[in-house]
């Protein structure tokens with residue numbers, strides 16, 4: 015398949031980047047700010063690159079990428095179903111995860127339990143989460159002001175405030191399954207509800223190992239011995255039956271071991287000024303809109319993906335997308351570095367799924383970052399990372415699951 019055909023196949027059912035950017039509403043103030051920022055960049059660009067060249071600081075976003083195109087990702091857990099019984103993964107499942115970066119769908123909740131959780135999320139959101147949001151008052155006010163306050167923003171990190179979310183995050187079956195992959199001492203560093211509204215586009219392709227999407231630095235900092243694709247395990251729980259018509263998950267198994275896109279994202283983030291200064295004018299405008307005004311948690315990733323495909327045309331050359339129809343209550347475990355997203359929702363009802371992100375206790379969470387910028391549609395709001403840094407314990411080395419304090 016030609017590069018063009020492969021890229022077109024990945025974009026099937028999704029807006030192009032230009033279309034997505036054009037759909038972000040901008041106020042007059044934002045339009046003026048955008049014009050000022052793009053003009054300042056255009057005027058200062060030649061001097062900026064002259065100085066950087068003199069300082070020997072080029073912007074080499076694609077340097078040595080082949081070294082991370084196929085990173086082996088052995089599981090870190092010692093417990094298996096064969097050795098420890100319980101709900102640990104079988105050796106066969108672990109081998110499948112190592113090779114494909116995904117296993118499932120696996121049974122977890124009954125359909126009734128999944129529906130009860132879904133109904134609870136919807137009613138909590140309607141009740142404005144009783145005024146509790148880990149995002150903080152400023153970010154919430156800005157999201158509401160810009161008509162961007164939805165379940166995706168409302169539910170994020172609510173395992174800090176609500177036992178209903180924390181109990182799912184610490185579900186004993188999940189804790190043991192994940193321990194087979196990450197080793198004992200597992201922590202939950204984020205929960206989310208993924209909401210795709212009726213007749214809405216699905217989530218665009220994205221991937222992450224250390225999650226730099228929120229800030230300039232990675233959310234997760236791992237000891238060197240942990241292969242990057244094994245830093246995080248994500249669990250996606252269907253809160254209703256899902257298939258191609260209502261935004262089931264899509265994923266490209268095996269791409270978890272290809273860390274080129276994530277490496278580029280980290281380089282973009284570490285050097286945002288260089289990144290903006292290196293772009294063509296149209297891309298620069300898109301980047302500012304995506305990062306500052308979209309209020310869409312996936313927009314920065316979409317921008318990076320679009321640029322990466324242009325800079326590295328053979329990225330995901332042999333990749334074959336698969337999709338995952340699931341029954342309410344089933345779950346999928348996957349490395350978020352597998353390129354993933356969802357189909358659009360062509361039905362009349364919104365689609366909800368719960369996402370739980372696990373890492374190992376020896377991984378730093380938002381280390382050295384007192385706040386992270388959160389896109390709110392007005393601009394970025396700084397949110398305090400203090401409450402997130404310890405994670406929520408999910409598993410201890412003696413094999414039990416703790417409900418201990420966060």
Ligand SMILES: O=C(O)CCC(=O)C(=O)O
Nearest residue numbers: 208217250355356367369
């Ligand atoms: O549910 C979706 O549409 C996207 C899910 C996702 O991106 C994730 O689980 O990381």
